[in-house]
Structure formats: structure tokens, C-alpha cells
Amino acid sequence: MNMVEKILARKSGQQSVTPGDVVLADIDLMLMHDLSANFVMKVFENEMEGASIADPSKLVFAFDHNFAPATRDAAEALAAVRRFAKKHKVKNLFDSGCGSIHHVVMEAGLVTPGMIVIGCDSHSPIYGAIGAFGTGVGNNSMAALGFTQNKGWFKVPETIKIHFHGTPMATVQPRDISQFLVGKLGEDGAIYKALEYAGPYIESLDVNDRALFPLQAIDVGGKCGFVNPDEKTLRHVRQLFGARASAPEFELLPNDPDCRYADIIDIDVSRIEPQVACPPTVGNVKPIDAVVGTPINVAEAGGSTGGRLSDIRALARCLANRRIHPDVRLQVVPASRDIYLAALKEGLFETLHLAGANIFPPSAGSNQAFNMGALAEDEVMISTQARNFPGRNGHPKARHFLASALTVAASALAGKITDPRTLEVQ
Amino acid sequence: MSQTIAEKILAAKAGLDRVTPGQIVDAYPDLVMSHTATWRSVSVMKKIGAKHLYDPNRLAIVLDHISPAKTEKYASDQQTSRNFAREYGIEKFYDVDAGIAHLVLMENGHVKPGDLIVGTDSHCTIYGALGALGSGIGYTEVASVWVTGKLWMKVPTTIKLILNGRFAPGVSAKDLMLHLIGTLGADGCGYKSVEFDGSALPEMSISERMTMANLAMEMGSKCVFIPPDEKTREWLLPRLKDPASYRPVVADQNAVYEQSIEIDLSKLTPMIACPHQVENTKPIAEVMGTRIDQAFLGSCANGKYEDLVVAANILAGRKIDPRVRLIVTPGSKQIMLEAMRSGVLATLIESGALVTNPGCGACAGDGGTMADGEVSLSTANRNFVGRMGSNKSSIYLSSPATLAASALKGVIADPREFF
Numbered sequence: 154m155n156m157v158e159k160i161l162a163r164k165s166g167q168q169s170v171t172p173g174d175v176v177l178a179d180i181d182l183m184l185m186h187d188l189s190a191n192f193v194m195k196v197f198e199n200e201m202e203g204a205s206i207a208d209p210s211k212l213v214f215a216f217d218h219n220f221a222p223a224t225r226d227a228a229e230a231l232a233a234v235r236r237f238a239k240k241h242k243v244k245n246l247f248d249s250g251c252g253s254i255h256h257v258v259m260e261a262g263l264v265t266p267g268m269i270v271i272g273c274d275s276h277s278p279i280y281g282a283i284g285a286f287g288t289g290v291g292n293n294s295m296a297a298l299g300f301t302q303n304k305g306w307f308k309v310p311e312t313i314k315i316h317f318h319g320t321p322m323a324t325v326q327p328r329d330i331s332q333f334l335v336g337k338l339g340e341d342g343a344i345y346k347a348l349e350y351a352g353p354y355i356e357s358l359d360v361n362d363r364a365l366f367p368l369q370a371i372d373v374g375g376k377c378g379f380v381n382p383d384e385k386t387l388r389h390v391r392q393l394f395g396a397r398a399s400a401p402e403f404e405l406l407p408n409d410p411d412c413r414y415a416d417i418i419d420i421d422v423s424r425i426e427p428q429v430a431c432p433p434t435v436g437n438v439k440p441i442d443a444v445v446g447t448p449i450n451v452a453e454a455g456g457s458t459g460g461r462l463s464d465i466r467a468l469a470r471c472l473a474n475r476r477i478h479p480d481v482r483l484q485v486v487p488a489s490r491d492i493y494l495a496a497l498k499e500g501l502f503e504t505l506h507l508a509g510a511n512i513f514p515p516s517a518g519s520n521q522a523f524n525m526g527a528l529a530e531d532e533v534m535i536s537t538q539a540r541n542f543p544g545r546n547g548h549p550k551a552r553h554f555l556a557s558a559l560t561v562a563a564s565a566l567a568g569k570i571t572d573p574r575t576l577e578v579q
Numbered sequence: 580m581s582q583t584i585a586e587k588i589l590a591a592k593a594g595l596d597r598v599t600p601g602q603i604v605d606a607y608p609d610l611v612m613s614h615t616a617t618w619r620s621v622s623v624m625k626k627i628g629a630k631h632l633y634d635p636n637r638l639a640i641v642l643d644h645i646s647p648a649k650t651e652k653y654a655s656d657q658q659t660s661r662n663f664a665r666e667y668g669i670e671k672f673y674d675v676d677a678g679i680a681h682l683v684l685m686e687n688g689h690v691k692p693g694d695l696i697v698g699t700d701s702h703c704t705i706y707g708a709l710g711a712l713g714s715g716i717g718y719t720e721v722a723s724v725w726v727t728g729k730l731w732m733k734v735p736t737t738i739k740l741i742l743n744g745r746f747a748p749g750v751s752a753k754d755l756m757l758h759l760i761g762t763l764g765a766d767g768c769g770y771k772s773v774e775f776d777g778s779a780l781p782e783m784s785i786s787e788r789m790t791m792a793n794l795a796m797e798m799g800s801k802c803v804f805i806p807p808d809e810k811t812r813e814w815l816l817p818r819l820k821d822p823a824s825y826r827p828v829v830a831d832q833n834a835v836y837e838q839s840i841e842i843d844l845s846k847l848t849p850m851i852a853c854p855h856q857v858e859n860t861k862p863i864a865e866v867m868g869t870r871i872d873q874a875f876l877g878s879c880a881n882g883k884y885e886d887l888v889v890a891a892n893i894l895a896g897r898k899i900d901p902r903v904r905l906i907v908t909p910g911s912k913q914i915m916l917e918a919m920r921s922g923v924l925a926t927l928i929e930s931g932a933l934v935t936n937p938g939c940g941a942c943a944g945d946g947g948t949m950a951d952g953e954v955s956l957s958t959a960n961r962n963f964v965g966r967m968g969s970n971k972s973s974i975y976l977s978s979p980a981t982l983a984a985s986a987l988k989g990v991i992a993d994p995r996e997f998f
Contacts, residue, residue: 511676527653548655
């Protein structure tokens with residue numbers, strides 16, 4: 154069995170499972186951001202009269218779309234979730250300004266290897282980067298089976314292994330590689346599959362960079378994604394518990410040596426150029442040459458796929474002692490409070506501020522345009538965000554390109570989409 | 580005949596030797612400020628078929644409310660303003676990252692003593708902190724001044740407020756203003772010019788003066804003046820493009836005042852404006868212990884660097900009450916940078932604050948919006964029903980010190996114990 158199969162077997166009380174089996178498994182953690190928490194709460198309250206929450210300690214609410222609600226309706230939605238959490242003794246409520254949900258949950262050390270984590274957010278497979286099974290579920294499944302039973306049913310997925318090897322070009326970032334894979338497989342390229350990201354390239358990455366791969370598993374239709382847990386995983390997870398008095402016990406569940414794959418795909422990363430996901434979908438991925446020169450109005454480093462300390466550092470390296478193009482508004486959105494403080498204390502924000510950037514509170518940033526990120530009809534944004542669908546950022550005709558932090562930085566300087574390989578980085 | 584500051588400025592801008600209260604003059608403003616409402620003036624200009632500006636150098640545009648855009652409509656309105664600025668070559672154009680118009684214009688040296696400044700915001704009186712006549716007008720009038728260069732104005736009578744003594748520790752300019760607004764009432768200075776005077780004035784920082792000139796609007800003032808002095812010169816000279824243009828205008832010795840009121844600063848206590856009128860002020864002792872859900876530190880009244888420092892000094896090494904959401908919105912880009920460099924920003928965040936991008940923020944209902952029944956304490960200048968979200972929410976106004984103390988306790992609290 155591989156990691157995913159082992160977790161599903163263990164959590165459903167079985168010796169072993171094989172792809173195609175349907176299992177009823179115990180859930181360790183249930184994640185909702187501000188929007189989904191409100192939806193799930195309504196399902197629970199309005200459609201399941203008399204039901205109770207089996208274990209409130211397994212629920213996590215993180216308010217990441219609204220960092221400071223812009224409308225009365227948004228304020229009401231947040232207030233309702235706060236009341237619900239209080240009433241049902243949900244202790245893990247991370248209020249506005251905590252950061253992007255998955256970064257918050259990871260940093261808080263709530264997820265350990267071997268867990269099953271479900272989230273009302275399609276990027277929940279990210280936890281496959283630290284040896285857990287993560288997947289997105291609908292609001293109804295969360296309320297009905299998750300809240301009341303701590304359970305979820307799953308069909309054991311077949312696994313596709315992506316074997317990455319080679320050394321990428323200097324200005325090509327993990328985001329380019331993960332985005333390249335989405336383009337190569339297509340948005341329906343791995344429907345209901347588990348994707349295993351493997352090979353020397355993946356092994357060489359730190360866990361924060363590895364996380365970009367399972368994070369985007371959903372973009373090819375995957376059920377989940379994972380990296381076979383190793384020493385790095387172990388070190389990373391232990392580090393999260395660093396200061397805690399009693400670290401939770403856990404066990405890595407690495408693949409057995411003989412596990413089977415539905416397919417194995419080989420990718421040589423040394424040949425991959427910077428990649429841009431073009432409107433109207435995340436799967437419309439092109440080498441940057443295809444869009445170089447497109448004028449932009451807004452550039453953003455932020456979101457669940459950006460806004461990490463490494464992204465902010467990359468941005469600051471490119472922009473130090475430079476000014477962004479006068480027609481561009483550059484938005485920097487740290488993915489968590491800790492990242493905000495770290496970037497502030499490292500002087501990265503000062504560098505970026507002097508370059509013309511505007512620093513925003515830790516949050517999901519322009520994702521779905523709650524506190525920011527709405528565009529006018531003919532405006533164009535380039536960002537490290539995870540989604541670019543029409544209408545998600547203001548006018549349906551506005552265009553949103555997704556790229557690495559380096560590509561965002563190079564483009565902010567030039568006022569148009571720019572290949573970061575043309576940029577001298579200090 | 581002797582004249583007050585308002586009379587002198589209006590006479591000069593109308594090309595007259597002297598004016599008297601009640602007289603109506605055609606004055607030519609030095610600067611016309613328009614903020615996020617700029618697009619409205621642009622559409623008025625289109626509607627009346629005007630194509631030329633009287634003088635593009637007299638326009639200043641700052642996109643400060645709802646910055647950046649939350650909806651496609653705001654995004655497209657902002658684009659209208661941006662395109663207008665580009666088309667007409669408006670050099671004093673500041674985009675959504677700049678901060679609050681009033682602070683941005685003063686920090687960038689666009690305001691100096693003796694200037695006549697009008698703008699699409701009632702708190703334009705703040706320019707009097709530097710000795711300029713600032714007054715709010717509507718967006719239709721703004722379009723008209725853009726095109727004709729002039730505006731008719733009635734010369735106001737002047738009231739003198741004489742400040743003596745020193746604030747007790749923990750009491751500040753905001754408390755003084757809330758005291759005055761409470762005592763004189765929301766229409767206590769209706770269409771009057773207010774001149775501050777007294778032995779306390781030279782001690783007061785430019786930041787405190789800004790708070791005073793800003794809040795004086797809430798007594799109905801047409802304009803407000805803190806007569807320019809050494810402090811004004813010191814603050815302004817490095818910011819002015821042409822330092823020679825610094826020419827203070829002060830009142831003549833025998834100028835006629837409708838009324839003079841003396842205030843002893845040492846007698847003041849922290850004050851709170853209670854829902855839902857600014858004039859509904861009470862000494863803190865009467866409202867202490869009121870539960871709050873949110874604390875907002877920001878606005879043109881109290882989102883300045885000094886205000887952030889006051890709060891940070893109280894919050895340093897402490898954690899805010901878990902029931903409170905503390906939202907800090909630095910008033911401008913420069914303030915944000917200063918707070919980053921000095922460690923004030925880090926201190927605020929470590930205490931549990933959420934620091935937003937610079938701008939008007941929650942004061943203008945942009946972020947920090949409240950749900951039914953929620954209570955906000957705010958350092959802004961207005962607490963009207965529904966201003967920060969639900970009509971069933973309420974807003975109390977206070978100084979930055981009171982705000983910080985209250986955020987720590989989860990209820991409205993007296994800041995004096997922290998001094």
C-alpha cells in the first residue's frame with residue numbers, strides 16, 4: 154500500500170484497502186474558512202434539527218477571505234460563525250487577520266502525519282505535503298457526516314506517480330513546475346486520483362515548496378496529492394511543535410516499496426520555462442513567451458499559493474532599490490501572522506514599500522475579492538493566487554494571470570507580463 | 580480695519596483688500612481636493628459639457644475611501660478617476676495605496692499657511708492645522724471649481740478658543756475636542772471660523788493640531804485655524820517644493836471675534852462620544868466598563884504616526900482582550916513606513932492587532948464593518964447610525980490612548996492608569 158491507502162485503511166479499521174474500495178473513515182480534522190463555515194453552519198442548523206457535534210475539538214474555523222469585513226452582510230456572516238463556535242464549544246476559531254486557512258492550520262501544528270483532514274475548500278489536499286490525507290468536501294457532507302459522526306466515506310483512489318527530475322533554471326520556481334504539471338495533465342487529467350509527487354526534484358524541496366504540488370492537485374481533478382513522507386517531513390512537523398509542552402504522537406506512514414500505480418509520468422524540470430495560467434481557467438497554462446508584454450494594472454503576491462515568506466523574499470530580492478511601474482498597483486499579502494511579523498522584522502516590507510508595494514493584512518488577499526482585488530472591465534491582474542476564473546475578481550471580462558512570485562515581481566517592474574529570466578536579481 | 584485669519588484669506592483669494600463677515604465673495608481656491616468621489620465630479624463635468632480645467636495644477640486627487648476596490652463598480656469608478664487624472668495631466672494624483680487625502684496632501688507639501696483649499700470631504704477643516712482655510716464642498720461644486728476656478732463663499736464670523744494649561748497624563752487633543760463638541764454642540768460653531776489661541780498652543784504638536792482642526796468640523800465650523808508658528812514652519816519647510824512660498828497669515832491684533840472661550844486643559848479628563856452623535860459626549864467615568872467587540876485605530880482624526888505611537892506604548896508587551904478585534908489603519912503610506920521602521924507596527928501586531936493597508940479604512944465603512952448589536956470603539960471623528968455597518972450596531976469615539984487601554988481590557992477603560 155502507499156501512504157494514502159495506509160491512512161484510509163487505518164482510519165477505517167482495516168488491515169488493507171485497494172483502489173476502488175469504499176471505506177467509512179474517521180476524520181481527524183475538519184476545516185472551514187469564513188465563507189464555508191457560514192454555509193456549513195446553516196446546513197447544520199436549518200436542515201439537521203436536533204443534531205449535535207460529535208467532537209468540537211476536530212473543527213477548525215479560519216476567517217481568511219474577510220480580513221476586515223467590507224459589508225454588513227459579511228460582518229453578519231462572521232458574527233454568526235463566532236456565535237456558532239461559542240455555542241458549540243469550537244475552540245479553534247482563527248479570526249480575521251490570521252492568514253490563509255491552510256497556512257494557519259499548518260503553522261498551528263494541528264495536522265500530523267497519518268491524519269485524515271477534510272476541508273470545505275478545494276485546496277485541502279495540501280496536507281499531503283506533511284504525510285496526511287487531505288481532501289475537499291462539500292458543505293452538506295461536512296455538516297451531515299463530519300459534524301455529527303466524525304466520519305467521511307471515501308472510495309480509495311488509484312494513484313498516479315509524477316516523477317520529477319533534473320535541476321530547474323535559476324528563475325524557475327516550484328510554482329512554475331506545479332503549474333506546468335496542471336497544464337500538462339489538464340483540468341480533468343487525474344479525476345479522483347491520488348497524485349504522488351516524487352523524484353529527486355521533489356525530494357530536494359523544503360516542505361513549504363513541496364506543499365504547492367498537492368495544493369494544486371484539485372486543478373487536475375485529483376482527490377488528493379502527497380509526497381511520500383521522509384526525514385524532511387518529520388523534521389518539519391516536529392519543528393511546528395517546537396515550543397509546545399506536549400507534542401502529539403504520530404507515525405509516518407510511508408509507501409511500501411512495492412506499491413502499484415495507475416500511471417507513472419516522468420517530468421524533466423530542467424526544460425521547464427516560467428509558466429503562466431492564463432484566463433479563463435487554471436488549466437490554461439502557457440510558457441511565459443506566449444503572454445509576455447501583456448499590460449497589467451495589478452500585481453499581487455498572496456493567497457494560499459503565494460504570500461509565503463519565500464515568496465515575499467523573492468519579491469524583495471527583485472524589487473530592492475527599484476520602483477514598480479507607475480501604472481501598476483502591487484499588493485503583498487502575507488499568508489499568516491507569523492509570516493507578516495517575520496517579513497516585517499527582516500525589513501522585507503520596508504524594501505517592498507519603498508519599491509511602491511502596498512502591504513495587506515494576512516489573509517486570502519484578492520481571492521474572490523472580499524476586502525480587495527476587484528477589477529474593472531478592461532483591467533488585468535497577475536498574481537500568485539490559485540484561481541483566475543472570470544468574475545472571481547470583479548468584472549467578468551477582467552483578466553487574471555497566475556504565476557510565480559518572481560514573474561509577478563518582474564511584471565510589476567515592467568508594467569507588463571515579463572519573463573523573470575530577463576531580470577537581474579540582486 | 581483689523582481682520583481674522585479667515586477674513587484675510589478670503590479677501591486675498593477674492594482679490595479684495597478686506598472683507599467683512601456676511602459678505603459674499605468669489606474666491607479662487609489654491610487647491611481643490613477630491614477623493615474617491617472624484618468620478619462623480621468627472622461625470623458632472625461631462626454632463627455640463629465642460630472640457631477644460633481652469634488650472635490642472637490646482638487639482639489634487641487621492642483615492643482614499645474604499646481602497647483598494649472591493650467590487651467591480653468601485654474598481655471601475657476608480658479607473659474613471661485615474662483616467663481623468665491621466666488625461667488632464669493632474670500631477671497631484673495619489674492612487675489607492677497613498678492613504679487618507681488630508682494627510683497625504685499635508686505630508687506632501689500641498690498645503691501651506693494662507694491657502695484656500697476646498698474638497699469633497701467635510702473634514703477639509705483639517706488644513707487649518709497648518710494655517711490654511713480648508714472647507715468641505717459637494718462633488719458638483721468641485722466640478723464647477725475645476726472648470727471656473729472660483730467658488731462663492733460667505734465670509735464667516737470667527738470664534739476664538741483660548742487654550743491654557745497642560746493636559747494631564749493620558750489626556751490628549753482628542754479629549755479636548757470631544758469636550759468642546761459636547762459643550763458647544765454639533766451646531767455650536769455653525770458656519771463660523773474657529774481660531775485657536777492661548778498659551779498651550781506652542782506646545783502642541785502638528786499631529787495634535789491636525790486632530791483639533793479635523794474634529795472642530797463636528798461643531799459645524801466652516802473652517803478652523805491653528806495660527807502658524809515655529810512648529811508649523813519646522814514641519815512644513817522640508818515638505819514644501821518652494822520654501823519661499825511659506826508666508827504665515829495670522830489675525831490682526833484688534834480683529835473682531837464673535838465670542839472668546841477659555842479652556843483650561845489641565846481640568847480635562849478622557850472623554851467618550853457615545854452613540855449616535857459626536858456631541859453626545861461623556862467623561863470616561865460614566866461609560867467605563869462598556870463592552871466592545873471591535874477597536875478601530877485610524878482615520879484622519881487619529882490615524883497619524885503619533886497616534887500609533889501612543890497606542891503602541893500602552894500595548895507594548897501586552898495582549899489585547901481575546902473578545903476584541905483591534906484594527907489599525909495607518910493614515911498614509913509615510914505613516915506606515917515610519918511605523919515599520921520604528922518597530923511600532925511590530926509592537927501593535929504582537930499585541931494582537933490587525934494592521935491594514937493605509938487609507939480611510941473602517942471609518943468610511945471600508946472594512947471593519949459591524950454586525951447587528953456589535954459595539955465599536957473608534958478613534959475616528961463620527962459615530963452616526965450605520966456608519967460602520969449595521970444600523971443596529973453602535974460606535975463610541977475616543978482618543979488613541981483610551982482605545983488602546985480599552986482593547987486590553989475588552990471594555991471601555993480609563994487610559995490614565997497606563998501613564
